[in-house]
Amino acid sequence: MKARTRKGGPRAGADTGATRAALFRAGAELFSRRGFDGVTVDDIAKTAGVNRAMLYYHFTDKLALYREIVCTMLDEAGARVSSVVSEPSSPTDKLSKFISGFVALADSHPYFPPLMLREIAEGALHFDGEILTRMRTVFVAFARVLAEGQQAGVFRDVNPVLAYMSVLGPMLVNAARERAAEQPGREQLPMFIQVPHDDLTAHMQRAALQMLKKD
Numbered sequence: 001m002k003a004r005t006r007k008g009g010p011r012a013g014a015d016t017g018a019t020r021a022a023l024f025r026a027g028a029e030l031f032s033r034r035g036f037d038g039v040t041v042d043d044i045a046k047t048a049g050v051n052r053a054m055l056y057y058h059f060t061d062k063l064a065l066y067r068e069i070v071c072t073m074l075d076e077a078g079a080r081v082s083s084v085v086s087e088p089s090s091p092t093d094k095l096s097k098f099i100s101g102f103v104a105l106a107d108s109h110p111y112f113p114p115l116m117l118r119e120i121a122e123g124a125l126h127f128d129g130e131i132l133t134r135m136r137t138v139f140v141a142f143a144r145v146l147a148e149g150q151q152a153g154v155f156r157d158v159n160p161v162l163a164y165m166s167v168l169g170p171m172l173v174n175a176a177r178e179r180a181a182e183q184p185g186r187e188q189l190p191m192f193i194q195v196p197h198d199d200l201t202a203h204m205q206r207a208a209l210q211m212l213k214k215d
Contacts, residue, residue, distance in 0.1 A: 022050060023045075023050065023054060023058055023065065024065070024068070024072075025048070026044045026045075026048035027039070027044050027048075027062075027069055029047070030043055030047060032112075032114040032115040032118070033114070033179075035122065036062075036066055040062075041055050041061075041062050044062070044065070063126065067128060067130070070127070071130060073105075073115075074134035074138065075134060077102070077105055077138050078134055080102075080104075080105060081101065081102075081137075081138055082137070084097045084098050084145070085144050090152075090154075091145055091152055095145055095146075095149070095208055096209070098145060098167075100205070103171055103201045103204070106175060110175075113172050113176070114175055114176060116172075117175070139164060142164050142167070146158070146163055146212070147160075153214060155212040155214060156212060156213065156215060163212065166207075167204065167208045167211075170203065170207065171200065
């Protein structure tokens with residue numbers, strides 16, 4: 001007798017890991033471009049090249065997939081910044097590495113900045129407690145570096161929320177600018193010329209250190 005499988009599950013011998021990864025990639029790209037409400041299960045399945053039932057098999061529903069994408073990004077961000085904070089280096093070095101780590105994360109996950117920008121602009125309505133806890137981990141790591149610099153007398157007193165937005169703002173704005181530059185016919189517009197991310201990282205580091213330097 002043929003073995004029973006979960007309704008909507010993969011055929012025997014199918015590469016379920018590859019299917020799950022394809023759904024993840026498709027969802028991440030589509031959500032970053034259209035937002036949660038602008039993407040359907042059929043859109044994700046078609047982009048991933050699988051049957052729509054596969055999404056329900058692997059992720060329960062569209063919201064579960066969306067939240068897993070965000071959690072995965074924030075887990076990696078949290079691991080990066082926690083490692084930086086734990087290093088026995090100066091606050092200025094930690095700040096520089098915090099920035100370069102975030103740019104590297106955005107480079108490896110280009111959907112990360114636009115997805116987060118879009119969601120937060122819409123009120124973060126699809127973020128649950130687990131996601132907010134992960135966001136807090138990243139912010140607390142930054143605040144710790146800031147506090148270390150203030151205690152060492154190299155950073156001035158500043159609201160950590162304002163400092164956080166000012167430090168990471170250029171990366172987020174540049175990600176939005178790059179998405180706009182992808183549209184046809186914009187290659188020659190000065191606002192949309194390509195900016196090497198090494199230059200972006202160096203600019204963010206200089207601007208952050210200048211902003212936080214104690215008078």
